[in-house]
Amino acid sequence: MWDLAAPAPRVYAVLERAEDYSLWWPQIRAVAPAGDAGGGVALIRSALPFTLRVSADELLRDPARGILEVALHGDLEGWARWTVRPRRGGARALYEQEVEVRRPLMRWLSLPGRPVFRLNHRLMMRAGRRGLAARLAAGTEAV
Numbered sequence: 001m002w003d004l005a006a007p008a009p010r011v012y013a014v015l016e017r018a019e020d021y022s023l024w025w026p027q028i029r030a031v032a033p034a035g036d037a038g039g040g041v042a043l044i045r046s047a048l049p050f051t052l053r054v055s056a057d058e059l060l061r062d063p064a065r066g067i068l069e070v071a072l073h074g075d076l077e078g079w080a081r082w083t084v085r086p087r088r089g090g091a092r093a094l095y096e097q098e099v100e101v102r103r104p105l106m107r108w109l110s111l112p113g114r115p116v117f118r119l120n121h122r123l124m125m126r127a128g129r130r131g132l133a134a135r136l137a138a139g140t141e142a143v
Contacts (some may be wrong), residue, residue, distance in 0.1 A: 001094050002129045006136040008091035012066055014083040014135060015093065017040070018056065024131035027124045041074075046124040048116070050106060052076060075103040093132075095125070 004011050013091065014020070016042055021028040029043040029051070039058055045051040055120035056070040078099035085092050101107050110117070 001130065003029060003087065003090065003092050004129075004133055004136060005090040008066060008084050008086040010065055010136060011064070011091040011093055011132075012068075012082075013085065014132065015082050016061060016063075016068055023133040026129040026131060027127060039070075044124075046120045048120050050103070052103070072097075072099055075106070076102070077102050104115070 016022075019031050019033055021031055022043070027044055027046045029045055031040050031042045034042045034055060036093040039056055041053065041055045043051055043053055052075040053074050054072050054074045056072055058069075059071055060067055060069040060081075062068075067081065068084075069079060069081040072078050073078055076099040078097065080095070083094045083096070085094075085119070104112075106117075110140060
């Protein structure tokens with residue numbers, strides 16, 4: 001959950017532009033659009049020496065309710081959802097995901113490496129929150 005000092009519609013507008021994530025989220029190395037249905041392919045790499053290739057297919061885009069949801073395929077299989085709500089002084093962005101790791105080496109390491117993978121994910125999410133907050137503060141998001 002990220003508390004941000006920007007109105008919910010601005011936060012939502014930045015989050016719905018997945019093709020720009022690599023501009024503010026350091027671990028999202030690249031995003032390429034794929035097709036007309038709001039999908040794309042992302043390359044993701046955090047502190048661990050793994051670059052994940054994940055494609056996303058849009059399931060739900062509902063600005064009125066502040067929800068963005070995608071199906072994930074590739075090195076991660078499952079779904080991810082942003083829910084953006086107004087809160088006093090700005091907005092709250094909740095990120096939820098349910099994924100299964102499909103990459104064989106990561107599956108093999110999943111049990112013994114669980115604490116390291118969780119730490120890696122927390123660090124990535126912290127960097128994403130900082131990047132989004134900075135982008136919103138600078139007013140550099142596209143309109």
